[in-house]
Amino acid sequence: MGNSRVTVREIARLAGVSVATVSRVSNGTGQVSEEMRRRVLEAIEKYGYRPDHLGRALAARRHGALGLVFPGLSGPYFTELIQGFESEAVPARASVHILCTHLREDSDDQVLEMARRVDGVAVVGGTISEPTLLRLAETVPVVVLAGRGLETVPAVSVDNAPAMTTLTRHLLVDHGLRDLVFVGNPDGSPDVSERWAGFQNAYHELDLAPPTEPLRLAMQQHDGVLAAERLLGGDGPAPQAVVCANDELALGVLVGALGRGLRVPEDLVITGFDDAPMAALVSPPLTTVRQPVRELAAEAARLILNAVDAPGVAPDGIVLPTEFVVRRSCGCPAGSPTGGTGK
Amino acid sequence: MGNSRVTVREIARLAGVSVATVSRVSNGTGQVSEEMRRRVLEAIEKYGYRPDHLGRALAARRHGALGLVFPGLSGPYFTELIQGFESEAVPARASVHILCTHLREDSDDQVLEMARRVDGVAVVGGTISEPTLLRLAETVPVVVLAGRGLETVPAVSVDNAPAMTTLTRHLLVDHGLRDLVFVGNPDGSPDVSERWAGFQNAYHELDLAPPTEPLRLAMQQHDGVLAAERLLGGDGPAPQAVVCANDELALGVLVGALGRGLRVPEDLVITGFDDAPMAALVSPPLTTVRQPVRELAAEAARLILNAVDAPGVAPDGIVLPTEFVVRRSCGCPAGSPTGGTGK
DNA sequence: ATGGTGCCTGAAACCGGTTTCTGTTAACCG
DNA sequence: CGGTTAACAGAAACCGGTTTCAGGCACCAT
Numbered sequence: 001m002g003n004s005r006v007t008v009r010e011i012a013r014l015a016g017v018s019v020a021t022v023s024r025v026s027n028g029t030g031q032v033s034e035e036m037r038r039r040v041l042e043a044i045e046k047y048g049y050r051p052d053h054l055g056r057a058l059a060a061r062r063h064g065a066l067g068l069v070f071p072g073l074s075g076p077y078f079t080e081l082i083q084g085f086e087s088e089a090v091p092a093r094a095s096v097h098i099l100c101t102h103l104r105e106d107s108d109d110q111v112l113e114m115a116r117r118v119d120g121v122a123v124v125g126g127t128i129s130e131p132t133l134l135r136l137a138e139t140v141p142v143v144v145l146a147g148r149g150l151e152t153v154p155a156v157s158v159d160n161a162p163a164m165t166t167l168t169r170h171l172l173v174d175h176g177l178r179d180l181v182f183v184g185n186p187d188g189s190p191d192v193s194e195r196w197a198g199f200q201n202a203y204h205e206l207d208l209a210p211p212t213e214p215l216r217l218a219m220q221q222h223d224g225v226l227a228a229e230r231l232l233g234g235d236g237p238a239p240q241a242v243v244c245a246n247d248e249l250a251l252g253v254l255v256g257a258l259g260r261g262l263r264v265p266e267d268l269v270i271t272g273f274d275d276a277p278m279a280a281l282v283s284p285p286l287t288t289v290r291q292p293v294r295e296l297a298a299e300a301a302r303l304i305l306n307a308v309d310a311p312g313v314a315p316d317g318i319v320l321p322t323e324f325v326v327r328r329s330c331g332c333p334a335g336s337p338t339g340g341t342g343k
Numbered sequence: 344m345g346n347s348r349v350t351v352r353e354i355a356r357l358a359g360v361s362v363a364t365v366s367r368v369s370n371g372t373g374q375v376s377e378e379m380r381r382r383v384l385e386a387i388e389k390y391g392y393r394p395d396h397l398g399r400a401l402a403a404r405r406h407g408a409l410g411l412v413f414p415g416l417s418g419p420y421f422t423e424l425i426q427g428f429e430s431e432a433v434p435a436r437a438s439v440h441i442l443c444t445h446l447r448e449d450s451d452d453q454v455l456e457m458a459r460r461v462d463g464v465a466v467v468g469g470t471i472s473e474p475t476l477l478r479l480a481e482t483v484p485v486v487v488l489a490g491r492g493l494e495t496v497p498a499v500s501v502d503n504a505p506a507m508t509t510l511t512r513h514l515l516v517d518h519g520l521r522d523l524v525f526v527g528n529p530d531g532s533p534d535v536s537e538r539w540a541g542f543q544n545a546y547h548e549l550d551l552a553p554p555t556e557p558l559r560l561a562m563q564q565h566d567g568v569l570a571a572e573r574l575l576g577g578d579g580p581a582p583q584a585v586v587c588a589n590d591e592l593a594l595g596v597l598v599g600a601l602g603r604g605l606r607v608p609e610d611l612v613i614t615g616f617d618d619a620p621m622a623a624l625v626s627p628p629l630t631t632v633r634q635p636v637r638e639l640a641a642e643a644a645r646l647i648l649n650a651v652d653a654p655g656v657a658p659d660g661i662v663l664p665t666e667f668v669v670r671r672s673c674g675c676p677a678g679s680p681t682g683g684t685g686k
Numbered sequence: 687a688t689g690g691t692g693c694c695t696g697a698a699a700c701c702g703g704t705t706t707c708t709g710t711t712a713a714c715c716g
Numbered sequence: 717c718g719g720t721t722a723a724c725a726g727a728a729a730c731c732g733g734t735t736t737c738a739g740g741c742a743c744c745a746t
Contacts, residue, residue, distance in 0.1 A: 007732055018696040023519070025736055029693060030735095052403040053459045055732030058701050063397070065440075065460070073426050079416040086443050088451065095460055097408075100429050110433065115397040117438055225624050252624065259626045281568050281595065283602045286346050350702055361726040366704055373705090374724055398702030401731050691744080699736080713746080716721075 001033055006049040015043040019165065026051055065095045066304055067114045067121040068145075068297075072102035074220050075102040075248045076276040077293060081145070084297030087120060092305050094119070101127055115139045120304035122297070123147075125155070125190040141307035143317075145300045147190035153322040154317040156300045160191055163289045164198030165205070167271055168243060170287075172206060172322070175331050177240045177269060183227045183253065184245025185216040192219075192245045195273060199243060208216040219245060224252015232260055232268070241269035241330075254329070265331040275325055284328035291322045349392040358386040369394055387506055401429075402529045408438045410457045410464040412471065415445035418591045420636060424488070427640030428465060435448050437462070444470055451475040458482045463647035465640070466490075468498070468533040484650035488643045490533035497660040499642045503534055506632045506665040507541030510614055511586060513630075513667070515545060520583045520612060520676050526570045526596065527588025528559040535562075535588045536618060539630055542586060546577070562588065567595015575603055575611070582648075584613060584673075590615035590622045593629055597672070608644050608674040626673035628647075634665045 008026075012019040017036055024030040026049075032040075043049070043330040055247050057063050066089045070078060071242050082098065089096050099114050101107030111128050112135065115121055123133065125147015136142050137153050143176055149155030168293050171177045186196040196214055203211050217223040217231060227249065244250035250272030254264060262268050266285055275290035299318055307315060351369075355362040360379055368383040369375040369392075375383075386392070400406050409432045414420060425441065430438050442457050444450030454471050455478065458464060463483050466476065468490015479485050480496050492498030514520045529539040539557055546554050558573060560566040570592065575581050587593035593615030597607060605611050607627055615622055618633035642661055650658060669675050 008734090009732080012696095015424070019733080020698095020735075021694090024695095026732080031692095033694060036695080050459065052732050054397060054406070055701090056734075058397045058401055058703090058732075059734040061701065073422040075419075075422070079422060082441070083416050083443060083445070086441065090442070090447070093444070095457060098425070098429065098441055099433070099438070100426060102426070104433070114438060116393065221621055221624060221711060251621075253616060255624050255626060278564055278594075281493050281564060281598050351704090352702080355726095362703080363705075363726060363728095366726090367725095370704085374722095376724065379725080395702050398731090399704075401733090402704040403703080404731065688746085690725105690746100691742105691743105693741085693743105695738105695740080697736105697738090700734080702731105704730080708725105708727085710725080711723085713720105713722080716718095 006047045008049075008051070008184065011040065011043045011047065011049050015039045024236040026028065033233070046123035048316070056327075061248070062115060062308070063095055063119050065097055065118040065120040066301060067097045067099065068124075068318060069099045069101060069114070069121060069168040070124040070145075071110055072100050072125045076278075077246065077248075077274060080293040081124070081297045084294030085301045087294070088298040088301035089305070092301075094305065111136060112139070119308045122300040122304060125157070126188065141304050141311070143300045143303050143307075145297060149317045152314055154303060154315050156296055156303065156320070157190075158291045158296065158320045158321075160194035161198035161201065163291075163324065164195040164243075164273070165202045166324050167273075167289055168199050169205070171241050171243070171269065171271070171330060173206070174200060175241075175269065178208075179237075179240040181231060181239040181241070181242050182211065182243050182245070183217060183224070183249050184219065186214060187216075188218070195245055217249070219248060221248045221255075223254040223257045224249040224254075226252070228231050228253045228256020228260070232257060232262065238268065244270065244272050247272035247274040247279045247286060247288055250288070250329075251276075251278055254282060254286070265329050268333055270329045272329075275323075279308060280327065281327075287327045287330035287332065288325050289322050289324050292320050296320055349390045351392075351394070351679050354383065354386045354390065354392050356574060357390065358382045374586060384443045398535075405651070406460060406462050407436055408440055408461045410440045410442065410461040411488075412444060412454055412457070412464060413444045413467040414470050415443050418589075419621075420589065420617060423636040424467070424640045425538040428638030428644045429611075430637070431641040431644035432648070435644075437648065444592060454479060455482070461605075461649045465643040468500070469531065484647050484654070485645050486650075488640060492660045495657055497646060497658050498620075499531075499639055499646065499661045499663070501634045501639065501663045501665050503537035503665075504541035504544065506634075506667065507538040507586075507616070508545045509667050510616075510630070510632055511542050511545035512548070513669070514584050514586070514612065514614070514673060515549060515551070518584075518612065521551075522580075522583040523554060523590070524574060524582040524584070525554065525557040525586050526567070526592050527557060527562065529557060529560070530559075538588055538637075544566075560592070562591060564591045564595040567592040568599045569595070571596045571599020571603070575600060575605065575667060581611065585611065585613050587613065587615050590619040590631055593624065593631070594619075594621060596624060597629070608672050612674055613672045615672075623670065630670045630673035630675065631668050632665050633668050635663050639663055 008019045008022050012022045022040055024032050025037050068085050086096050087207035097118055115136055121142050122145045124145045142153050146157050182199050184192045186193040242253050250270050253270050257268050272286045272288035276290050279288050281287035351362045351365050355365045364381055369382050411428050429439050440461055458479050464485050465488045467488045485496050487498035489500050525542050527535045529536040561589050585596050593613050596613050600611050615629045615631035618631050622629035624633050
């Protein structure tokens with residue numbers, strides 16, 4: 001019944017028609033008489049024929065698949081990313097290939113290899129080298145997801161720097177804090193780099209002396225705990241506020257601070273970035289910046305799908321707006337207003 | 344240069360050889376004289392030829408791809424799952440297709456459609472209907488990931504029930520607690536169903552009256568916060584302990600409890616399942632069950648890859664052991680010993 | 687009756703590889 | 717020197733679809 005070994009020619013033979021007719025019926029293209037159509041559909045039904053994807057893809061010179069490349073899969077950010085991408089790709093009848101370059105040394109090769117199996121690729125910013133990105137773009141449409149694009153490679157990202165400037169200004173001006181520490185590695189990803197730039201920019205705008213060097217760590221919760229150890233560990237004075245490059249770090253710092261008996265925000269202010277689900281749930285809830293991660297990835301998928309259909313035109317990049325979310329971890333009372341940073 | 348429009352026949356023409364020879368050289372199969380090889384390699388190099396994946400796959404009747412199907416992407420569990428699967432597939436030169444059936448009504452169709460693009464599929468338990476699973480298994484090798492297998496479909500899973508029995512017994516016997524509530528929906532996934540069974544079994548083993556009905560909720564952190572609201576909200580007495588179906592729920596309950604001014608474990612005992620990264624970081628650290636999620640998914644990938652190479656033989660399922668991790672949220676002092684539940 | 691016009695249909699070419707099978711050549715043997 | 721064999725190259729078939737193109741046929745107007 002559901003045997004997948006049945007081919008067009010077989011169905012054609014059994015229905016007593018040509019393969020062209022079978023193809024026409026199974027695709028609904030061209031003109032086919034009622035009688036022929038009936039015979040073919042009957043045979044298709046009876047033998048459970050379904051056209052082979054490879055044959056079809058080869059003829060159409062299109063894979064019906066999109067690729068998504070990211071460094072590793074940590075935390076809520078990437079799950080949102082994948083889901084956003086997938087939610088846009090699947091309805092367009094494109095399957096989703098994923099590749100975590102994560103710790104593999106030959107990842108550039110693998111990205112290039114993936115490019116031969118898909119119609120387009122989204123690469124998370126900072127994942128692969130620029131030369132590889134360019135070579136990739138020669139083969140298939142590419143967009144950079146959360147990062148900076150190139151001449152020929154559009155990017156979709158959020159307004160990281162302005163958002164971080166808004167958040168930092170809030171701490172410096174509205175709360176009168178001075179001794180802030182930025183946690184996150186600006187060299188680790190374009191996102192963090194931009195956030196660090198936005199952080200510095202707030203100081204610059206207010207004619208303050210530049211901030212201290214960032215505490216360069218990875219982006220996971222246990223790195224935040226590590227940050228708390230370093231910053232609150234004893235030697236040297238603790239900062240007034242810890243501005244984290246994402247919510248996971250902030251959550252880790254929060255755990256570390258509370259575990260040391262500090263009160264947040266009274267003894268230490270902590271802020272995040274992303275507005276992960278947990279950010280609103282912890283106590284005190286986290287002041288952070290909401291970014292539309294799902295929408296970002298969906299936009300990337302759409303961009304690629306368009307580029308596949310209309311090759312040649314290199315679309316512009318997209319910058320999505322974020323929203324500054326004021327909660328209690330910055331020292332604001334419960335129920336403060338929130339404000340967007342605008343587009 | 345890197346033009347991907349170059350075909351075997353073109354290279355053959357340019358090198359003045361036959362396509363067969365080009366194919367032999369590019370695959371390293373068969374016998375080719377030094378002179379021919381040199382000419383071919385030269386042309387390949389010069390025109391940047393790389394064999395098309397579709398043509399190759401069609402001829403080989405193999406996709407070089409594996410599918411991974413899960414309901415939705417929430418929390419650390421699924422990121423681990425994907426990474427484990429991917430880490431095993433990619434070195435075997437198989438790309439990874441993902442599909443979140445998540446909220447789409449026609450997901451069964453999409454799973455069947457995916458089956459036509461891959462050599463094998465891993466399906467997370469409880470994701471698709473049994474009839475669909477059976478039809479899927481007629482097409483490609485399938486394994487169920489974290490769930491129960493069928494006659495023809497092997498499963499890889501962990502010893503959920505014994506592990507939960509061990510944990511529950513610990514609360515009932517070592518801590519003398521009686522009033523436990525299980526949080527999680529046994530109908531939601533095979534994993535939860537088995538954990539609930541293990542929970543009940545501990546009562547049974549000790550000749551206690553059966554526990555109260557489970558609090559049926561989804562598996563995310565905010566569901567845990569919800570659980571805390573329901574259980575600690577005022578009307579009706581609060582339980583002594585909340586046994587959660589996974590760590591995310593437990594973390595949510597913890598946040599909710601602490602937010603209400605309760606002390607954990609003095610006023611309320613909370614336990615989880617999974618040993619997510621955050622479980623050890625919160626205060627108090629979570630007593631839970633560690634399960635080797637990555638290894639589980641890697642095992643599934645291996646099983647499928649083997650089934651692809653040696654079709655016909657239906658391999659046995661695999662049950663991986665878990666480890667009971669005693670931390671402080673159950674009431675044990677810091678630094679208690681931990682014990683595995685064995686295989 | 688003749689020529690023109692649409693509508694259907696199927697043979698064959700094509701997508702881009704791999705593989706079998708046949709034939710040539712050179713080396714080796716007695 | 718004739719015969720066997722191994723090494724190598726290429727033509728053609730194949731994988732499973734789609735699409736072009738030419739032809740058959742019915743119908744209509746002249």
